[in-house]
Amino acid sequence: MTSQPPSQPPQPEQPAEAVPTCYRHPGRETWVRCQRCERPICPDCMRDAAVGFQCPECVADGNRGIRQARSTFGGNVVRTPFVTYAILVINVLIFGGQYLTNEAITADLAMWPLGVAAGDQYYRLITAAFVHGGLFHILFNSWALYVIGPYLERAFGHVRYVAVYLISALGGSVLGLWLDPLNQPTVGASGAIFGLFGAVFVVGRRLNLDVRGIAVLIALNLAITFVFSSSISWTGHVGGLVTGSLLAGALAYAPKNSRTLWQVLAIAGALAVLAVLVMVRTSAILGAL
Template sequence: MSPEDRPAGSGPQAALPGCYRHPGTETGVSCTRCERPICPQCMVTASVGFQCPECVGRGHTGARRATTRFGGVPVADGALVTRLLILANLLVWVLAAYVFTPQLDRVWSLYSVGLHRNGPEGVAEGPDQWYRLLTATFLHVEWWHIGTNMLALLVLGPALEEALGRLRFLGLYLLAGLGGSTLGFLIDGDWLNSRGASGAIFGLIGATVVLQLRTKGPLGPVLALLVFNAIVTYSRRDAIDWRAHLGGLLLGALVAVGLMYAPRERRGLVQGLTVVAALAVEAGMLAIGMGLYGG
């Protein structure tokens, strides 16, 4: 057969097309969607054949992002924030009980003396002292105090963190702790000195009740824990800040309702408004307390 009779594109002179992203690389593979040539560096395995990166990206556009049950980002370690909170509380306890004793306790506790007690001092003194509303929730001095609180956090935290996601769980914990502090200041800010994570822990108890109701899980264990802690709290009202427990329980439960019952189609908006509303309630309690006890 003469060269003139040979079919076009046959023989050693026929070259493979170049990859559309790397023109210098010849390839015999084409994208199954757009049919453009792709080299081994660009090809992405599909259910049938290979696809180019652009078609794979377009295929993912509009796909629903995986979330936890209530909108959080799924992660392999669902209890990281719980462990970090425990670590933070333990670190502050060591510093307060053994290193900066008693200075850290005096500076970080939920301390308030109102005008009727020759104040104002502490929280009642004004914005420069309002940080105590948060720092007191990480402050413990006695080993049994931090021991019981951290054990409860270890039991309650992982399930809530896994369901809510890290950011929502952290927000719930902090809002509950602040709720306990602000209610304590509102009720007894004329003469107050309190510390501990109990408000936040009671908030997790309230949130766990809401979680069990939302998921139709067993209520018995968490209700038994709530009743036990309530009995201990109100039987030792002179040694335990029942105001922080009550405030944390109420704020934790209310925030959990907003986070867990938000409709899927407006979840972000409803959950954001829930956080704003909780902060507004706490700011309102602080403002009323300042009107009662402040200068």
């Protein structure tokens, strides 16, 4: 008689292994893990690493120890000089508006010493740099800005560059406030452009470059300024040149180990000096009326 083997008890079912989900997107299944923290990551969270992938947080942690690239004089690296292009566009748009409004914009924005002092229209000290007196005027300033603006913007970074531009324009207007006839209106970005000329010279000297070309350009333009002084605001040109050169020098020669602090102090100091000059001059004009 053949014996039957004893029946085996039923084996319990093995639980299925849980499918991991992305730690940032719980609804997405994934079998890929971060090489540093081993958290599951979906394709949207994968960041290429030397080996495998890392999650966004580990990549950010790793980047904190990497020094970010800076421009020659401490600003962020500039790949596209969009500040220069923006100023060009603004100048062209306002120039078109001057004709469309039959010069009404010109009257509203031009630098006018008596308007600044008696009318409390301090905005004219800056807005005058965005209106122009004719086609040749805006063409020359636009060409100069297009040629030298990107070079300085890459050297200083966006913020420092726009500070040099606007403070140079302000410096030209302040000298005009002191020395121009009270009823004489002036317009144009020439003060800012001359400030950029001076800044190019200073930067060239700081980097031990050949600055003879920009020196000749400055001398030639100054000569034209004084030869045709009846139709050109020499105060705007000279004021912008001096202001831009001094401010660029402060930015370019700031001590490297505390460069940002010294540059901020230089910009704030330049604004403070010009503001005091404006206050003193407006008080003198009002006292003489």
